[in-house]
Amino acid sequence: MGKSQKKRSMRRHNPMRVPDSHLPKGLESAASSSPKNEAVLPIIQKLESPDASERKWACVAVSNLIQNDPSTRRLLQGKNVVGALITRLSDSEEEVWIEAAGALRCAISPGLQDFYCPTFLFLRNLCIDGGYDICAEMYNKNILAPLKTFVPKISSALSQFLESPKTAPENAQKVVYEFTENVNTILWCLSETSNKALNAINQISLVPFLMSFLAARAKLPIATVTAAAQCLYVLTDDNQPAIDELRSNAVYSTCLLEIVHNKGSLSDKDREVFGDRLTMLKVLSSGILSNVSPLPGAASGVDVGKEIVLPLLQPVVASVSLTESSALAESLVTKIALEPPQIEKLSLKNAPQSDHRSDTEVELDRLENKLRTVQLALEILTGVCATLPDPTSEAQEGVPDAEEDDEEEDVTDDMALDDTPITNGTTTASHLPALVEPLITLIQPVRLSFPPAAGQSLHPPTTSVLSAIHVSALECLNNIFLSLSASPNSGLAAASASGKQIWDGVWAALGSVGTEITRSQERKQEMWEIGVGVLWGVGNIWKGSLVPNEEQVQLLIQLCNSSADLAIRVKCIGTLExxxxxxxxxxxxxxxxxxxxxxxxxxxxxxxxxxxxxxxxxxxxxxxxxxxxxxxxxxxxxxxxxxxxxxxxxxxxxxxxxxxxxxxxxxxxxxxxxxxxxxxxxxxxxxxxx
Missing domain, CATH: 1.20.58 (Methane Monooxygenase Hydroxylase; Chain G, domain 1)
Structure with missing residues (x-):
């Protein structure tokens, strides 16, 4: 099997919750499809008002208007709302630029509320009418200039609050923490959207700033700490300057290890109230450690993949039922629809607040946060599985990828898929077989997994995260079977019943996806493309014992003939072989x-x-x-x-x-x-x- 499948390529995406590929292009189309067209012009006008209260109201209203509404978001982008909000970041009134930062964050990841703990989100770049994604527009309009000035101000305020908490009222601290979360989220979004923006952000040297929040986690709101961890996770993902900066101080690794092992992470009250967010923080910390491994100093002997990532994240990916989650999301959305928010009735006298959601909306956000945590855990696991030794790396230099079977190394005479360790280089793959069962469950589509062929999902953010989980689980399976097949083992190959069960599970998922793929259903296409790679890996391990099914063979042949992607053709050919x-x-x-x-x-x-x-x-x-x-x-x-x-x-x-x-x-x-x-x-x- 070609090693091109093995390595996880670096992909930077705008972290969109609400995809908009179903929308027609153009400002006129956005205006006709937006249900809030009439509310847009007054808001744009008030952003330029000489009255600070009107400017503040307009910034908050932007966040409300674009929440889960890609058509209105596009309409506002066409009216240069990004440029207007960046201008407001330099507003003379402090409350205005705090709200402007929140509005900008929602423009990047609509629906992220000020007190809502952001999770790692990625679907695809949000394109504006001219073809530029919104984060590129923000970068080109020099959003980093005001953001750079906020970093030392935030550091100074944080130090003051920690050293003398009684010197500032609780409300003032809350405002600063919420604003900090906004700034870190914007930096995170910019970092994973564009390498050009990432290089500019590297010049700010954010690692000490971000680590200060993690170090003070017991005294800070969990949402603020998690936003910093999220930004740090993205910055250390295949980004050598940030990796070197974090590895230069062994105290940073110690802090991250303490979070993973739940030492002094949160107050008892926060742990009780924010259990899901604590899980996210631990997942992010394990991802950061994986990004910067090998660790410096006293932690240099820690095998991050074996000792931290695999045992920590395996229970996370097995902790959720997508069928139940989809049903709960449908129930909550139906309940919310009975009392829809009346954005048009907002007035200056009754300006919206940062936390303006109902209990049902909070519960829906909590569900999405839990699903995003699972999706992030899958991405980290995929990376760890991809780092297991490639069989070609041990071959003589210049010898190409051979297709003939390598000499088998019997680790055990009686191997079972679920309980026998496989040693592969310095990293053990003993956890990999145990991961397979929950991953097979996670790739099975549920009611809200994909948008309908015509129209929009009942709740686009839930659909986005569910489809992302399916794709990430398939990617993880792909790397697991590539790693397992890298060290051929007669006992594993003999477990033909397990091989058939896995094979059938992957085909069941692909069968549910179907072959009728329309616009706005790109995730279905991804599932087929990655799924064929999984089939090749499974087929390679249990070659000769899998009975070919006529319909499956024909589907593979059709995909091989119709796909323009050479890599997909190679996977189909390998599976058919x-x-x-x-x-x-x-x-x-x-x-x-x-x-x-x-x-x-x-x-x-x-x-x-x-x-x-x-x-x-x-x-x-x-x-x-x-x-x-x-x-x-x-x-x-x-x-x-x-x-x-x-x-x-x-x-x-x-x-x-x-x-x-x-x-x-x-x-x-x-x-x-x-x-x-x-x-x-x-x-x-x-x-x-x-």
């Missing part, structure tokens, strides 16, 4: 072989599927028919497959010759190996006497 090697399934072997042969070039025409899929196809055919004694080998002989391979040799040579060694060295090496193997395989088959 595994199915073709079930000894007794002669008819299925023939169907798969005919598809693989159709991918080969001829002496006059190149392969229609691309070079990398072609190389994978050659590997598959050689692997399938390397043992002439298998029952399905009759297809090779009766179908005259040998002649088809002979006819492809010149085309294969041309395809390999066309690979640019400077740009695609690994592919070039593998292509040259497969070319040579093809010639040798033809000679071998010709020499056989039947």
């Amino acid at each position: 595994c199915l073709a090697q079930h000894p007794q399934s002669i008819d299925a072997n023939r169907v798969i072989a005919m598809h693989l042969l159709s991918i080969l070039p001829t002496s006059t025409a190149p392969s229609s599927h691309g070079t990398e899929p072609l190389i994978q196809t050659l590997s598959a055919l050689i692997d399938i028919y390397s043992d002439e004694n298998l029952p399905y080998d009759i297809n090779f002989r009766q179908g005259n497959f040998l002649q088809r391979l002979v006819d492809s040799v010149d085309g294969v040579r041309k395809a390999v010759r066309a690979i640019d060694r400077r740009k695609e060295r690994d592919l070039k090496l593998r292509g040259e190996e497969m070319r040579d193997n093809l010639v040798a395989f033809i000679k071998y088959r010709r020499a056989l006497k039947f």
Whole structure:
């Protein structure tokens, strides 16, 4: 299997709760689709009012208007609300720029309320009418300039509150903490949206600032501490300057380890009231430790993946029922709809407050927060599973990815999927099999998993997080099976019943997703693309024991032919190769072989599927028919497959010759190996006497 699947590529996204791909583009379309069109103009006008109270009201009203409403958000963006709010960040009235910061944060992640603990959110970039995402607009309009000035002010206020808490009224402290949460959330959103913005934020050296909140966690609101942890988690994700800065002080690692082990994290009162948020804080801290591993100082001997991440996060991903969560969300949304908020009735005399939600809305937010915690845990686990040794890393330099089976190393004679450890380098994979069952459960779609083919979800934020959980669970499964297959084990391969159960579970999820994928349902497409990779990993471990299903084979062939993504084609071919090697399934072997042969070039025409899929196809055919004694080998002989391979040799040579060694060295090496193997395989088959 190609190692391109193994490594988690760095992806930076605008952390959107409410996707808007279903909306038509253009300011006019946004105006016609927004139910609050008439309320927009007065708010824009009041943002420029000479009256500070009107400006404050307008900032709060923006947050209310765009909550869970992408059409109104687009309409306001078209009216340059971002520029107006950034201007308000330099307002002479302190309360105005505090509310402006809150409004900007809601513009990035609509629905995040001032006292609501933000969680790691990512769906895709929010595009404005001109094609620019909103965070790029904020960065281009120099939002970092005022934010930089807030950092030392916040640090000074925090020090004062901690040293002399009685010097400031409780209300004043609350305002500062809420504002701090807003600032940290904006920095977090900008950091994971654009590498350009991330590089600029690196210049601020935020690590000491953010760690100060974690160090003082027992004396600060949990929401403020978690916002700092969230920002730090994003900053240390594949970002070397922040990683180096955090690793430079061993006290930081000690603090994070204390949070993970629940030492002095919160007051008893906060622990009782904010249990879910404490879990989020622990998950974030484990993610930060994973990002900066290996740890410095006295903690240098800690295996973060083995000793912290896997045992801590496994119960988190097993703690939620998506079916129950979806049903609860539907119930709460229905209840909220009975008393909808009347944004249009807001007045200056009765300006909205930061915490203006009903108990039902708070409960819905708490549910989403719990789901976001699970989604974050899955992302961290995916990264840990991806760092397990790649079998190719131990090969001699210059040797390409070979498809033939590696020499098996028997760890145990009697291995069960659920309780036997597999040692792989310095990191144990013993927790990986135990993760499989909850992950298979988490990939199964529920009622609110995807938006309907036409229209919008009953509650877009819940739909967003549910679909993100499905995708993240599949990504985690993908890396688990790649890691398990990296160290072939006869005992694991013998657990064929477990293999079939997992295989059926993945197909059940994909079957629920279906093949009818419309606009605004990109997550369904992602599930298929990642799901095929999981199937390849499962098939590779239980190769020869999985009985091919005719409908599944046809779906894989159709996806291979229709996808424009070469990586998807490679995954389909790899999965079909595994199915073709079930000894007794002669008819299925023939169907798969005919598809693989159709991918080969001829002496006059190149392969229609691309070079990398072609190389994978050659590997598959050689692997399938390397043992002439298998029952399905009759297809090779009766179908005259040998002649088809002979006819492809010149085309294969041309395809390999066309690979640019400077740009695609690994592919070039593998292509040259497969070319040579093809010639040798033809000679071998010709020499056989039947």
